[in-house]
Amino acid sequence: MAHEDLDQKIVDLLVDLTGEEELGEYRDVDLFEEEVLDSLGAIEVLVAIKQQFGVSIAPTELEREEMNSVNKIIERVRERL
Amino acid sequence: MGFYTEPAFFILLAVVVVIAAILGIAEKPLHKYGLAASVVMLALLFSESIPSLVFLLCYLAYSFALERFVERLFRADNPRKVALYRVALAAQIAPLFVYKVGVLFDPGFLGFIGISYITFKSVQVLIEVRDGLIERVSAWHYLYFLVFFPTFTSGPIMRSRAFEKDLETPLSRDEYLTRLYRGTGWFVLGALYKYVGASLASWLMWFGPAAIGGSTTGAYVAAQLVYGFAYGLYLFFDFAGYSHMAVGAGFALGVEVPRNFRAPFLAIDIKDFWDRWHITLSHWLRDFVFMRFTSAALDHSWFKSTLTAACIGFVINMVLMGCWHGLTVEYLFYGLYHGVLLAACEAFQRTSGFYKKHRKERWFKVCSWAVTMIAVFYGFALFGGQAFHPIAV
Numbered sequence: 001m002a003h004e005d006l007d008q009k010i011v012d013l014l015v016d017l018t019g020e021e022e023l024g025e026y027r028d029v030d031l032f033e034e035e036v037l038d039s040l041g042a043i044e045v046l047v048a049i050k051q052q053f054g055v056s057i058a059p060t061e062l063e064r065e066e067m068n069s070v071n072k073i074i075e076r077v078r079e080r081l
Numbered sequence: 082m083g084f085y086t087e088p089a090f091f092i093l094l095a096v097v098v099v100i101a102a103i104l105g106i107a108e109k110p111l112h113k114y115g116l117a118a119s120v121v122m123l124a125l126l127f128s129e130s131i132p133s134l135v136f137l138l139c140y141l142a143y144s145f146a147l148e149r150f151v152e153r154l155f156r157a158d159n160p161r162k163v164a165l166y167r168v169a170l171a172a173q174i175a176p177l178f179v180y181k182v183g184v185l186f187d188p189g190f191l192g193f194i195g196i197s198y199i200t201f202k203s204v205q206v207l208i209e210v211r212d213g214l215i216e217r218v219s220a221w222h223y224l225y226f227l228v229f230f231p232t233f234t235s236g237p238i239m240r241s242r243a244f245e246k247d248l249e250t251p252l253s254r255d256e257y258l259t260r261l262y263r264g265t266g267w268f269v270l271g272a273l274y275k276y277v278g279a280s281l282a283s284w285l286m287w288f289g290p291a292a293i294g295g296s297t298t299g300a301y302v303a304a305q306l307v308y309g310f311a312y313g314l315y316l317f318f319d320f321a322g323y324s325h326m327a328v329g330a331g332f333a334l335g336v337e338v339p340r341n342f343r344a345p346f347l348a349i350d351i352k353d354f355w356d357r358w359h360i361t362l363s364h365w366l367r368d369f370v371f372m373r374f375t376s377a378a379l380d381h382s383w384f385k386s387t388l389t390a391a392c393i394g395f396v397i398n399m400v401l402m403g404c405w406h407g408l409t410v411e412y413l414f415y416g417l418y419h420g421v422l423l424a425a426c427e428a429f430q431r432t433s434g435f436y437k438k439h440r441k442e443r444w445f446k447v448c449s450w451a452v453t454m455i456a457v458f459y460g461f462a463l464f465g466g467q468a469f470h471p472i473a474v
Contacts, residue, residue, distance in 0.1 A: 040391050040427070043372055047379040058212035059372040060240075 027070040055080045082125045098333040105257035111335040119230040133193040144203040231330035237341040238361040264332025275322025282315035304474045313461040351422045371398040396420035415464045
């Protein structure tokens, strides 16, 4: 999958989960600090990533600061594909 | 010899720390020394109960065998690895389960001090081997992780990967001194909590209700409230005091022991409370029970909504926490109570327009804090039994 395609799919997935339409414009914003995600939201993201991309990320695999922005989530998925 | 309770322990701890400081300042590796010190301290801890010592030694060998078994399953990509892993996980929890059931029938049932805490550590290793986060743990790192004496009896619950990282990162003299300095601060603060704070709270528990006097209903209620308030403070100062001392002793041995308490009486909701009270226990359960249950529930669509999955996850998580404390009515209610509170808090925060509109306003935070504290102190009364058997006045 081309990088742009993957990026867009992950942005779409996050927009769907959070309801924040503008998320693609703010890819480096801290999603927890901005209260776009909370602990439960993070679980939903991990489950959606597993279902859509077949990438399993264990709950204790990453520290929160390793997946707290759109770009970091994209990076974590890319590393595992 | 009881840990953190008897003068002999503190004298020996001082000797252990002085030798550790000499090694640390000379930039010598601390961890083999730490393991040797832990073996000596545990030998003294169990010196009066040889059967418990034998049980502990068997437990260590048994856990190590299970760890190696699960490592091999996943390294060899055994086709039945998931099923066999589940059997190994059940086998790892079994000694604690048998012990908790056994003491219900016979208070002298064979166990060993620290069995509850060591189980968290050995189970965490198995789960993370299965997750692929641990490929190979060295025998002595594993042994040292399980027997690390500062946290052996009552936590804080450490995580093996952070512990191993500490073992593999040599400390320069300055880094060690910084750790020793911070550790000393934690230790002194912990000692003040335990020997001043907890003593004052204990004094208030016993003399506060008596001082109220009178035989009116009002006096009775006031006496119960004073006792409940003092008991909550006592629990905090006693356990946070112990935990801070354990963190301090761990730091002196060059290990970053995680913090267990962070101003819990400033929590503005019950989720916030569990991020501040017995943190290493609540985060362990969050990571290995709540998140896994909720992920599986969402992945397999067991429930209609994410919120339902989370609410049921909270209740299961906290009932398990209650069971871990002991299989008694008080602890089970304590767990169920906190599970329901967490579920109610999550549901309220996710669905209430009133909450979303006002949650950042000062008055709302003050009211939320007050409600949280009432709920928390009532929880302590369940935990300690006062809610079931009010104190005699």
